Amino acid sequence: MLEEYDLEDMPIKHVCDAIEVAHAKIQKDFDHINPVVGVINRMRNFGIPTDLITIDCLKSGKRILIACHDDQPEIANYQFCLRDEDPSDDFENIAVESLTAQKLYDWMKETFS
Numbered sequence: 001m002l003e004e005y006d007l008e009d010m011p012i013k014h015v016c017d018a019i020e021v022a023h024a025k026i027q028k029d030f031d032h033i034n035p036v037v038g039v040i041n042r043m044r045n046f047g048i049p050t051d052l053i054t055i056d057c058l059k060s061g062k063r064i065l066i067a068c069h070d071d072q073p074e075i076a077n078y079q080f081c082l083r084d085e086d087p088s089d090d091f092e093n094i095a096v097e098s099l100t101a102q103k104l105y106d107w108m109k110e111t112f113s
Contacts, residue, residue: 012039012051012068014096015076019053021101026108033057033112055104056083057112064107066099067091080111 019037026033040052049070056063065087067077076099077091 012053012066012076012096015053015066015068015099015104018099018101018104019055022104022108023055025101025105026112030109030113032059033108034059035108035112055108057108058083060112062111064111065091068096080107 016039023035023037026035034057036054036056036058038052038054038056040054043050043052051068053066053068054063055066061083063081063083065079065081069075069077074096076094076096078094079087079091081087
């Protein structure tokens with residue numbers, strides 16, 4: 001479930017819209033995958049202009065972590081990791097426009113199945 005705040009002014013709006021579509025399709029296609037999505041902006045409290053999106057599978061303990069930085073709104077960083085472990089410093093880069101509903105659906109399917 002997305003935390004309540006205005007996403008309109010944030011560079012992750014496109015990603016959140018795509019996740020919403022992918023999430024609904026995953027839930028329809030797979031009974032055993034019920035991802036939990038979170039949008040986290042707490043890093044801003046420490047002066048880091050970055051928003052995080054977590055997509056978690058509670059059953060498997062796996063997580064997809066996506067970071068969107070204000071200074072590079074066209075690029076997102078992502079990592080496949082575990083919910084109960086700190087992420088590593090090794091993130092991959094991807095163009096935000098490449099984070100389509102289909103791409104995110106495929107990531108959830110492959111990571112959480």
